[in-house]
Amino acid sequence: MNKFLFGLLLTSCSALGGNSQYVNPFIGTSNFGATHPGAQYPNALASVSPFNVAHGGEQNKFEKDAAWNSRVYIHENRYLTGFSHLNLSGVGCPDAGVLLLMPTTGPLELDAREYGSSYSNEQASPGYYSAQLNKYAVKAEVTSSLRTGLSRFTFPAGQSNVLLNLGLGLTNETGASLKWVSEQEVEGSRMLGTFCYHDEDVRPVFFVARFSKAPKTFGVWKKMPRYQNVEADWIGYNDSIKPYPGYRQLLSGDDIGAWLSFDTREQEAIEVKLGISFVSMENARENLDTEQPGFEFDKLRIEAQKAWDALLDRVEVEGSDEQKTLFYTALYHSLIHPNILQDANGDYPLMGQQGVGNSKQNRYTVYSLWDTHRNVHPLLSLLYPELQADMVRSAVAMAKESGWLPKWELYGMETQVMVGDPATAMIADSYLRGIRDFDVNAAYGAMVRAAEQREHNLLRPENPDYLTLGYVPVDDEGPYDGSVATSLEYYLADFNLAQLALALGKQEDHDKYLARALNYRTLFDADTGMLRPKNRKGEWLTPFDPELGRNFEPAPGYIEGNAWNYRFYVPHDTPGLIQLLGGPEAFLRQLDATFDTGNFDMGNEPDITYPFLYNYLEGQSWRTSRRVRELIAAHFGNHPGGLPGNDDTGTMSTWLAFSMLGIYPVSPGMMDYALFRPSFSKVKIHLSAEYYPGKQFVIENPVGDLDSDKPEAFTLNGRSIDKPFVTHEDIIKGGVLKVK
Incomplete structure (x- = not known):
């Protein structure tokens, strides 16, 4: 679909005039x-998304990806089998995508391969989605609140049906149960887990669904294996679906569902609201009663839009509609995860153990921290410190419950995906930015445990070698262990621990962890200019190909990248790395070569700060502006393919948001932002009065110089800035930054 048509569709849904439009x-x-x-x-x-990644044959061109499909929706696919109510955004491993509602008409069909439909006239805006289901002439509209979804299906005259499918989903787990409570209410649960095939994380999500109209008939179904006897040998099975009309007892199975049938008038709308909980069906019902006491679709939709405007309007920008669409969509994506986990009554599942906790503050989940500690949490700290404070408190509470800070936490389960100790960096960085209303002593204790415990260390499993050698050796490395990558993540965590120790008056700890953080030098190979794998004997990995891993193939030493992608990944000591690489001129040549040889990967995290490293070279910040401008043009756009790959729970979108503002945090634990030419002629950031002393921070950029390659000059509140950096403290005091 043409990107301008997308703009017409989404703006037609906005009536309040805020930046959600x-x-x-x-x-x-x-x-x-x-x-x-x-x-x-x-x-x-909760969220309610069209689900179009199952079945469909030629209409679903990407069906072959289903075995490793982390997406409930692919724009090229055109076969819809329902609307899922628990979804992840921008994640690279499959999970969730469950609790599917599907409207149909005519004789009851319970096989998703058959009842799915093509669709048209899609519209989407924050808090709203609609489409026409071509097979049935049904208009489907969905909206949502914090813990509930609401669907409105407008039917033609005749027999109409609503199906609730508990078999379909992205999760690797199977198993569900349901029970009709009345003719207009059904309750149940669906198993989730095995995220990235880590089989220790399994948990049910509970739901209650309620319908605005009593049906003519209702029931449940179950997919049954039909075994075939060929010459007395059982050789296989074909699936068949068995309906149970009017069945009111508990039904369980791997592939089950519920259905209702109605006699509808022409253009009659039936609404379905569904509440979820990770604690109990009773809590799911309470969530539903609290957030949706009635069936008021338009009211709920407006409430969602107002909630988005309240957040998005904290930043005002002056530029074209196209630029605003890129920026505010990026900000939108950065505000999806982490998401709340607790119920309306404060209940939530405890981390790493059975049982239920209760909190009067928001408890968050979905911590993709290997990705998000780099920029999402610094963005939240700057623009939405009240949200970030709750997220830090949640992470510290997880450590109190399980013994460990989160690494890649999902719905109260630690998946142990990726490497490093990113929670240490995230929490320390938040504290240094002024977010201090959390138990910092408990946080510090959990960080020290991760840094010091040698055996059975959930966060730093490579600690025995790391503490002995000062690096993680390549010996015994699995295909995705990444000894160099892991070492670099540990160095960054230790740097952040050192900075927090200094802020807490722990000088000895500061000196100790800072020394550890500088051990990256032991992996620097002067002959290749790379951070290179070593074995336990201190010998370089040989043979060594710096480009291996460029296409995501396994590369000894590196995670999801190659040596070039990790070459400058020492964000806490870029000046020191510049000297190791031979000084500013040599560093400039090698930094340029990363981009010019195609060894910069915009679609992954380790090198996303590289465009801003030019700021460390005197007189070269204009190159940052040029690189950022080129990367935005090449990888981002107002169309379905307008991200460079997995959004990684908002990380790629946050890169774009910061880049369009003309400021970028250089490293967790460092309070400097690199300065360069923004995409807008003017930016106004409304600062939180609860956390920061300034009212607003303004960035002014002459319109005629937006695409200039001339060296910039910066002034802050009328005084010249010698170096192209601004501190977090300067921003939160408020003022005016001018780019000349």
């Missing part, structure tokens, strides 16, 4: 961005 939820729904265009409330547990 510029959001295009279709951005990232192609090119493996893994976002979805469904109805999403800010940082909400």
